[in-house]
Amino acid sequence: MIDRYAVAGNPVEHSRSPTIHQQFAQQTGQHLDYGRLLCPLDGFKATLQAFADHGARGCNVTVPFKFEAFEMAARRTPRAELAQAANTLRFDAPSEGGWLADNTDGVGLVRDITVNAGVALSGQRVLLLGAGGASAGVLGPLIEARPAEIVLANRSFDKAQALVDRHADWAAEHQVRLTARSLDNAGQAYDVFINGTAASLSGGGVPVGPGVLRPGTLALDMMYGPAAQPFLQWARDHHALARDGLGMLVEQAAESFAVWRGIRPDTAPVLASLRAQLDAPLNRTPSP
Ligand code: NDP
Secondary structure (H helix, E strand, O other): OOEEEEEEEOOOOOOOHHHHHHHHHHHHOOOEEEEEEEOOOOOHHHHHHHHHHOOOOEEEEOOOOHHHHHHHOOEEOHHHHHHOOOOEEEOOOHHHOOOEEEOOHHHHHHHHHHHHOOOOOOOOEEEEEOOOHHHHHHHHHHHHOOOOEEEEEEOOHHHHHHHHHHOHHHHHHOOOEEEEEEHHHOOOOOOEEEEOOOOOOOOOOOOOOHHHOOOOOEEEEOOOOHHHHHHHHHHHHOOOEEEOOHHHHHHHHHHHHHHHHOOOOOHHHHHHHHHHHHHOOOOOOOOO
16 A cells, blocks of 8 residues: 655645655655645544544644644654644554654754755844744754844744743753844844744735844745745845745655655755746745
């Protein structure tokens, strides 16, 4: 029987993950099928259990189930534990210890910044906007990259503070200054600015002023496709290096693939082919 995987979420119809994983499978000679699993908002657990009971080997998890996925697993990797959210599940048998939850968003983001964009994080000042599932997943690996400072700013300040509190020991261990701020006091002239809010997705514009940028700042929106365009234009207008979330998407997928299959695909050709597809006119908004 062919090994089956899927991206589980709501919505999932526009997800690029099946295309990415099919390309990874071809490239590495792995025989697998990767589809989409639309889960009712009140039926994530049941849908996933049925998928696993029918022999599936694992899944990616997207909005809004990353926290629920984390709760469901018998075992969690340290990076999932820090995030308290999972974007990757491996349906290991009970005799193997049970389901494993992982979070590959952060390692994907860091790899996209440092390898694909060629921008160093070490010693830099970083502004991360948002305190939802995506920011929870990336904060730990961002700290591991040892910037001098990370400011986490969010519309709901309490959520930013809670995330910062949870990562305080990790930040101290890596000698990173980590603080929570409100959006209207986000600070000035960062080296790296990461928008991990859903503002672009909802057409809400950039939630902070251009003072957070300086010429040459890497300004990265986790969104990609048409919905990311206003952010990218704003960044270019203010002489920043504009980047969308497509590279992060491909890199987190490669890490998930490695968790399932024990082999890491080459992301460069897959990112190039997706970039070419996205540069063709699109009239819909993809989700991770
Ligand atoms: P969540 O729904 O968990 O969190 C949303 C966050 O955005 C919250 O911090 C929320 O603030 C904030 N927010 C929403 N709307 C606005 C607004 N108009 N102005 C300011 N802040 C706002 O979403 P996720 O964290 O899971 O995802 C965030 C984004 O990242 C999405 O666009 C998603 O598509 C993208 N993403 C991309 C990935 C990739 O691989 N490229 C991977 C994962 C996510 P508050 O707490 O105040 O509500």
